[in-house]
Amino acid sequence: MDYVSRFKEIEKKWQEHWDKNQTFKIDESAEGFKKKKFYGLVEFPYPSGAGLHVGHPRSYTAMDVICRKKRMENYNVLYPMGWDAFGLPTENFAIKTGIHPAKATEMNVANFKRQLKMLGLSFDWSKEVNTTDPNYYKWTQWIFLKLFEKGLAYKAEMPINWCPSCKVGLANEEVVQGVCDRCDTQVVRKNKKQWMLRITAYADRLIEDLNDVDYLERIKIQQINWIGRSYGAEIRFKIKNSKDDDQLLIFTTRPDTLFGATYMVLSPEHPLIEKYIKSGMIKNVSAVKNYQEEASKKSDMERTELVQKKSGVPLEGVFAINPASKEEIPIWISDYVLMSYGTGAIMAVPAHDQRDYDFAKTFNLFIRQVIVAAAPAAGGGGGAGVNDSSIEEHAYTDIEGGVMINSEFLNGLSAKDAIKRATDWVIEQKIGEAKVNFKLRDWVFSRQRYWGEPIPIVECPHCGQVPLPESMLPLTLPDVDKVTTSEDGESMLSKLSSWVETTCPKCAGPAKRETDTMPQWAGSSWYFLRYLDPHNDKAFASSEKIKYWMPIDWYNGGMEHTTLHLLYSRFWNKFLFDIGVVPCKEPYQKRTSHGMILGEDKEKMSKSRGNVINPDEIVNEYGADTFRMYEMFVGAFDQASAWNTQGVIGINRFLVKVATLIEKVVDDSKVDSSCVSNEEFEALKKVMHKTIKEVTERINSMKFNTAVSSLMTYVNHLGKAGQIHLSLFKTLTLLLHPFAPHLAAEMWQEKVASTANEGLDFQKWPEFDPKYVQDDIITIAVQITGKMRGTVDVAADIDEDALLEVVKGDEKISKYVEGKKIKKVIYVKGKIINVII
RNA sequence: GCCCACAUGGUGGAAUUGGCAGACACGCAAGACUUAGGAUCUUGUGUCGAGAGGCGUGGGGGUUCAAGUCCCUCUGUGGGCACCA
Numbered sequence: 001m002d003y004v005s006r007f008k009e010i011e012k013k014w015q016e017h018w019d020k021n022q023t024f025k026i027d028e029s030a031e032g033f034k035k036k037k038f039y040g041l042v043e044f045p046y047p048s049g050a051g052l053h054v055g056h057p058r059s060y061t062a063m064d065v066i067c068r069k070k071r072m073e074n075y076n077v078l079y080p081m082g083w084d085a086f087g088l089p090t091e092n093f094a095i096k097t098g099i100h101p102a103k104a105t106e107m108n109v110a111n112f113k114r115q116l117k118m119l120g121l122s123f124d125w126s127k128e129v130n131t132t133d134p135n136y137y138k139w140t141q142w143i144f145l146k147l148f149e150k151g152l153a154y155k156a157e158m159p160i161n162w163c164p165s166c167k168v169g170l171a172n173e174e175v176v177q178g179v180c181d182r183c184d185t186q187v188v189r190k191n192k193k194q195w196m197l198r199i200t201a202y203a204d205r206l207i208e209d210l211n212d213v214d215y216l217e218r219i220k221i222q223q224i225n226w227i228g229r230s231y232g233a234e235i236r237f238k239i240k241n242s243k244d245d246d247q248l249l250i251f252t253t254r255p256d257t258l259f260g261a262t263y264m265v266l267s268p269e270h271p272l273i274e275k276y277i278k279s280g281m282i283k284n285v286s287a288v289k290n291y292q293e294e295a296s297k298k299s300d301m302e303r304t305e306l307v308q309k310k311s312g313v314p315l316e317g318v319f320a321i322n323p324a325s326k327e328e329i330p331i332w333i334s335d336y337v338l339m340s341y342g343t344g345a346i347m348a349v350p351a352h353d354q355r356d357y358d359f360a361k362t363f364n365l366f367i368r369q370v371i372v373a374a375a376p377a378a379g380g381g382g383g384a385g386v387n388d389s390s391i392e393e394h395a396y397t398d399i400e401g402g403v404m405i406n407s408e409f410l411n412g413l414s415a416k417d418a419i420k421r422a423t424d425w426v427i428e429q430k431i432g433e434a435k436v437n438f439k440l441r442d443w444v445f446s447r448q449r450y451w452g453e454p455i456p457i458v459e460c461p462h463c464g465q466v467p468l469p470e471s472m473l474p475l476t477l478p479d480v481d482k483v484t485t486s487e488d489g490e491s492m493l494s495k496l497s498s499w500v501e502t503t504c505p506k507c508a509g510p511a512k513r514e515t516d517t518m519p520q521w522a523g524s525s526w527y528f529l530r531y532l533d534p535h536n537d538k539a540f541a542s543s544e545k546i547k548y549w550m551p552i553d554w555y556n557g558g559m560e561h562t563t564l565h566l567l568y569s570r571f572w573n574k575f576l577f578d579i580g581v582v583p584c585k586e587p588y589q590k591r592t593s594h595g596m597i598l599g600e601d602k603e604k605m606s607k608s609r610g611n612v613i614n615p616d617e618i619v620n621e622y623g624a625d626t627f628r629m630y631e632m633f634v635g636a637f638d639q640a641s642a643w644n645t646q647g648v649i650g651i652n653r654f655l656v657k658v659a660t661l662i663e664k665v666v667d668d669s670k671v672d673s674s675c676v677s678n679e680e681f682e683a684l685k686k687v688m689h690k691t692i693k694e695v696t697e698r699i700n701s702m703k704f705n706t707a708v709s710s711l712m713t714y715v716n717h718l719g720k721a722g723q724i725h726l727s728l729f730k731t732l733t734l735l736l737h738p739f740a741p742h743l744a745a746e747m748w749q750e751k752v753a754s755t756a757n758e759g760l761d762f763q764k765w766p767e768f769d770p771k772y773v774q775d776d777i778i779t780i781a782v783q784i785t786g787k788m789r790g791t792v793d794v795a796a797d798i799d800e801d802a803l804l805e806v807v808k809g810d811e812k813i814s815k816y817v818e819g820k821k822i823k824k825v826i827y828v829k830g831k832i833i834n835v836i837i
Numbered sequence: 838g839c840c841c842a843c844a845u846g847g848u849g850g851a852a853u854u855g856g857c858a859g860a861c862a863c864g865c866a867a868g869a870c871u872u873a874g875g876a877u878c879u880u881g882u883g884u885c886g887a888g889a890g891g892c893g894u895g896g897g898g899g900u901u902c903a904a905g906u907c908c909c910u911c912u913g914u915g916g917g918c919a920c921c922a
């Protein structure tokens with residue numbers, strides 16, 4: 001018999017059954033809302049033309065396993081799916097092929113949906129959302145207007161990547177090593193007024209509130225580092241001989257090193273440079289302008305690389321005064337200082353900062369050491385070289401062990417104390433303040449593209465920026481025959497005068513619409529709320545539903561979304577909390593991450609490498625249950641794993657083995673004792689209870705690969721028995737259900753169900769009996785002076801002295817102990833004994 | 838460059854979180870069975886050694902009775918770096 005064909009029949013049958021009966025539609029009756037809830041969430045996909053990647057179902061199946069188990073534990077489970085469908089690839093596809101992005105999206109969604117259904121994922125499809133649906137993005141626009149109303153959306157000059165040849169703004173992804181991906185022309189930065197969201201207003205809360213949620217530790221760390229809070233001081237340096245008493249504001253985390261600041265560096269984009277070029281103060285204008293031009297071609301990443309040779313140009317004729325030493329110090333510009341971090345200017349302390357040190361060495365600038373290593377403790381015994389604070393070779397950056405020198409009132413203080421003393425001094429002198437600084441920057445929310453949510457703002461010559469009233473939402477994208485680019489870097493919307501020309505909602509005079517659209521991140525920053533009530537046209541979701549379902553109990557997604565999507569959506573949720581429309585400060589109670597699935601060559605799957613595995617082919621050849629279970633078995637869930645088609649065959653064999661067990665199933669009372677003795681049954685029951693324990697624990701902790709291996713071990717045992725007790729088989733069916741739901745449903749119907757209509761999906765999850773999980777006789781490992789010398793089998797409750805006697809009497813081990821004096825015995829109960837001789 | 842991970846047999850991986858390294862699979866080898874169709878079933882399989890036994894978790898160092906697990910350091914690989922999603 002061909003089992004794969006049989007599996008496919010079974011899968012078709014059950015998928016149709018689930019569809020027809022809407023088995024996984026959540027219970028929204030009054031009864032249902034009395035039940036305890038579980039909201040499981042996975043990141044909704046971008047429906048690309050390539051179809052589902054084998055990486056997608058790793059997360060989806062994992063959460064499906066968890067949700068299926070939760071249903072069996074009597075939770076009201078919401079497990080929804082939708083489409084994050086705005087974005088660049090679809091737009092570029094539309095430009096290339098002339099197919100409207102809405103049409104392409106529709107086709108891609110249909111394909112993705114077919115593929116997800118083929119995997120037997122238990123989504124509640126009645127909750128499906130699509131970010132490009134006007135009934136969805138109406139509420140994205142609504143949230144934007146609320147942000148605008150609260151002053152959190154504003155316009156500012158921000159650089160875009162500009163290809164002078166294609167005459168088009170480029171996404172970072174389209175800039176490869178500084179040149180345009182399409183034509184290899186050097187990309188330049190061009191400033192443009194863009195919409196920004198003030199996420200920095202939430203920086204502290206985005207850090208603090210991580211204390212209240214259950215995220216993987218490394219996710220928290222990544223978020224905290226991304227936000228990059230640091231404590232220091234802002235200090236003003238006077239510019240010598242400036243007309244307006246100009247001051248240069250810098251941020252430093254090391255005010256203690258103020259006396260060591262021997263020059264300053266400005267970012268090439270710093271506004272003061274323009275001012276001094278105009279006023280004629282800068283003498284080497286052409287060199288400065290050249291340098292600015294060069295810097296505009298580099299990305300921030302290239303600019304801050306430590307290995308690169310430091311470059312820079314002095315602003316000749318302009319000097320600052322060090323407020324502590326009162327010295328006159330030169331001002332340079334260099335691209336290693338970024339306008340986007342701190343104030344765009346630094347005080348350089350070459351003795352104690354490696355980048356400043358490299359810069360000073362390159363340009364022969366004065367270096368003054370202001371910290372030395374503390375003298376070794378008295379009687380330390382000549383630890384030569386241990387506390388080397390020489391700055392011959394590199395900067396001395398140790399804060400912990402440093403003592404101040406050359407710093408007048410700071411001299412003799414530890415560097416740590418000096419930080420505090422120097423900050424106080426700066427405040428006393430009124431030349432600066434203590435300051436908390438963040439790496440986090442405000443969110444550039446404008447895209448000069450067609451395929452995104454229109455920003456519902458009108459620019460009125462009289463009233464300024466005027467938001468559309470809520471009643472005019474959604475502001476829909478105008479239909480176009482063909483998506484194109486425009487030559488001025490604006491969105492093609494700017495060329496549709498019938499759309500752009502409008503009237504001001506406030507004064508009814510002529511006005512123009514905003515032609516930038518929102519980034520893809522907008523729709524994905526709140527989709528988890530729309531799932532709760534996707535057809536509501538009065539609100540993005542009813543408050544009762546939000547109250548019942550939020551927060552999300554478990555959100556699994558890729559590690560690659562740790563900083564952007566996760567932070568953006570937490571920010572939006574916090575904002576919605578602040579305006580009183582969601583009840584919880586944090587959207588996600590628990591966040592976990594899965595590893596990527598790599599190609600068989602252990603490289604990332606990509607078309608160009610030709611190592612892409614197509615889920616359709618695998619399902620077609622082995623069936624959905626095999627595919628699902630393999631995805632769970634492929635490797636540690638949180639780590640990257642390479643695809644291995646041989647391994648798929650292993651899982652397929654396992655499921656065939658499971659299917660063949662059916663023939664041996666017999667009612668417990670009818671088992672022939674010559675086939676399976678009572679002792680054998682007891683032993684199998686032990687394995688069964690152990691398997692229940694392991695599978696339960698391992699699903700809860702996402703150790704799916706070892707959960708599957710527990711099932712394999714159990715099945716191997718059952719396979720050896722001549723007949724199989726129905727009770728043992730029933731447990732197998734229940735445990736298998738989350739992983740291979742089609743086969744399990746069939747097994748249940750065929751052998752276990754008491755009526756024809758009794759389904760498996762909401763049966764009670766099995767519990768283990770502790771008395772079957774414990775062993776009476778245990779094996780203790782024996783070490784002699786740390787070396788493994790054998791094992792002994794003893795009663796579980798044996799004490800240390802009795803155990804030592806057993807060890808001494810053991811044939812293999814005794815020779816190592818005989819005649820030796822025992823110095824010490826370490827016994828770890830139930831595990832190991834180490835005898836030190 | 839910066840931030841975060843990871844590195845274990847021929848392969849994917851396991852190891853109760855400091856306590857018998859290699860569970861479970863794949864592959865391979867030998868055998869059984871069969872009118873052989875990606876079969877199935879036994880048995881074996883880290884490595885050196887005839888054996889006793891030694892060695893072994895990317896390299897080097899350290900802590901500990903005990904280290905794959907903790908610390909330091911080096912190397913390599915992966916994710917993110919704000920307009921891919």
